[in-house]
Amino acid sequence: MNGFAYHTTSRVAIVTGASKGIGHDIALRLADDGLDVTINSRNLAELEVVAQEIRAKGRRVLPYVGDVSDEEVVKGMVEKTVEVLGRLDVMVANAGTAVVSRVVDMELKDWNYCMNSNLASVMLCYKYAARQMIKQGEGGRILGASSILGKKGGPEVSAYVATKFAIRGLTQCLAIELAPHKITVNTYAPGVILTQMTNVDALDKAYGGTHGAFTKHICGIPPEGPHSSGDTVASLVSYLAKPEAYFITGQSIVMDGGVVMS
Known part of the structure; x- marks a missing residue:
């Protein structure tokens, strides 16, 4: 009735960029909420540390190593999640990076690297999560990482800012497309989170x-x-991932101590 059918198996999430920082905090919070979690990054050793933390909470966990700007990696990650953990209810496309350069000094290779790491990766996570959730027919929650720099510009980070603005637009489009399937799509837009x-x-x-x-x-x-710390972001993601957040979609929600108000 509110975007999730209630089933006997545990709900399952994927969190990309989960080996450290905000992604790590989100993965642990979702485990605390009773979800089983696929955690992704490019570093297996770091992922195994996080996996142990999740297992200690009594939840199942699947570490999945790979670059989520690669379509085959994302496709395989979703397929493996369903194979091992049984389903997919929550996608958190958190992975990203920053390139520091003034526009007049920008190298195209650095621009493209940021576009792939921050934007293409989110699109791919959205695409394959949506396909799986539509197939399941029980609704779902898709979240992407924007930023207050997705709401205002800043010096020397034009590539990063461009991706974070674009993620907001991508999220609104997908929210409209997936509304008939009771799948919500939102972004979290942190201010300065110390990581x-x-x-x-x-x-x-x-x-x-x-x-x-x-x-x-x-x-x-x-x-x-x-x-603030990553717990601030994890708390918001925790709520947006819940069944009762069914009436929130297409939004980019800021948590920044009041720097950007809208």
């Missing part, structure tokens, strides 16, 4: 001296401005 990715020592020192200072500069935030 390994935001810990850029030399640049942080140049812009205020503390972890996250350079990222805050890019986002137009002073060094003493707001930041």
Whole structure:
């Protein structure tokens, strides 16, 4: 009645970019919520550490190594998830990277790398998750990683910003397409979340001296401005993945301490 048929088997999620940072926190939170989880990154050793954390919570876990900008990897990941864990109810297309360069200095290879890593990967995860959820006929939840830099520009990160704006548009299109199937599609748009990715020592020192200072500069935030941990994002994803979130779709929800308000 609300986008999920209630079945006796456990709900199952895929989280990409799950070996560290926000993806790691999302995967653990979904395990706490009772989901079995496929976790993906390019690093098997790091994934195995996360897998042990999930098993300790009593949930099944499938580590899946691969580059999700490769269509065959994503197709295989969804197929293996269904084979091993039985189904797919939640896709979290979290994996991504950043390229630091002014537009006037941008190398096309760096631009294309960011487009593939951040945008093509999300499209592919959306595509194959949607196909599986439509086949199951029981609704589902699809989520992608945007950013407050998907709502406003910043210096030296044009490729990253372009992908995060594009993910919002892609998400709205898919939300419309999948509405008849009771599959919701949303993005989470964090502000400055302190992770390994935001810990850029030399640049942080140049812009205020503390972890996250350079990222805050890019986002137009002073060094003493707001930041948070990955738990903030994981909490939002946890709710959006639940059956009761059936009335939220096509949205890009910001959690940034009030930097961008809409």
